[in-house]
Amino acid sequence: MDWHIQLQIIGEIGLAMLLGGMIGIERELSHKPAGFRTLMLVAGSAALLMRLGDVLLIHFHTGNQIVGLNMDPGRIIQAIITGISFLGAGTIIRSRQSEHVEGLTTAASILLSSAIGIAIALHQFVLGIGVTILSIIVLSGLRFIQKWIGRKK
Numbered sequence: 001m002d003w004h005i006q007l008q009i010i011g012e013i014g015l016a017m018l019l020g021g022m023i024g025i026e027r028e029l030s031h032k033p034a035g036f037r038t039l040m041l042v043a044g045s046a047a048l049l050m051r052l053g054d055v056l057l058i059h060f061h062t063g064n065q066i067v068g069l070n071m072d073p074g075r076i077i078q079a080i081i082t083g084i085s086f087l088g089a090g091t092i093i094r095s096r097q098s099e100h101v102e103g104l105t106t107a108a109s110i111l112l113s114s115a116i117g118i119a120i121a122l123h124q125f126v127l128g129i130g131v132t133i134l135s136i137i138v139l140s141g142l143r144f145i146q147k148w149i150g151r152k153k
Contacts, residue, residue, distance in 0.1 A: 012121060013044050013121075015047075016116060016120035017040040019129065019132040020039040020041075021037075023112070023135050032091075033091045039109065042087070042110055043113040046114040046117030047120050050117070052076075080114055088108070092107050105139070116131055116132055
């Protein structure tokens with residue numbers, strides 16, 4: 001693979017990491033278990049794994065046929081989601097004494113960061129940036145509604 005393309009992929013991964021980090025900053029400010037560096041790595045990992053799928057196709061492609069490779073890009077996304085789900089599950093804590101559950105929002109933000117990484121790897125830059133902005137609005141801007149609902153209970 002041409003080194004120019006590899007540098008482009010590094011740039012895409014960097015953008016995915018930047019966007020994941022923006023969500024991570026909000027999580028850090030909220031004192032949540034998965035923060036800035038974690039969500040940067042999640043988004044970057046997802047972007048890298050998606051782009052490695054492209055690399056595999058190029059590597060095994062000969063002419064008009066792909067020799068010895070039966071690849072479905074959807075499987076890569078499925079594998080990323082499965083792995084990230086295990087990571088997210090580690091942030092969820094349920095109290096045995098009450099029905100209180102913590103970490104669900106953090107787990108969801110980890111999953112969303114991976115999806116943003118996938119979007120960037122697929123060159124959906126506006127989508128990735130837009131979803132990052134929406135995520136930050138949901139995580140920080142709507143917190144007051146959640147507190148208001150909690151007071152009403």
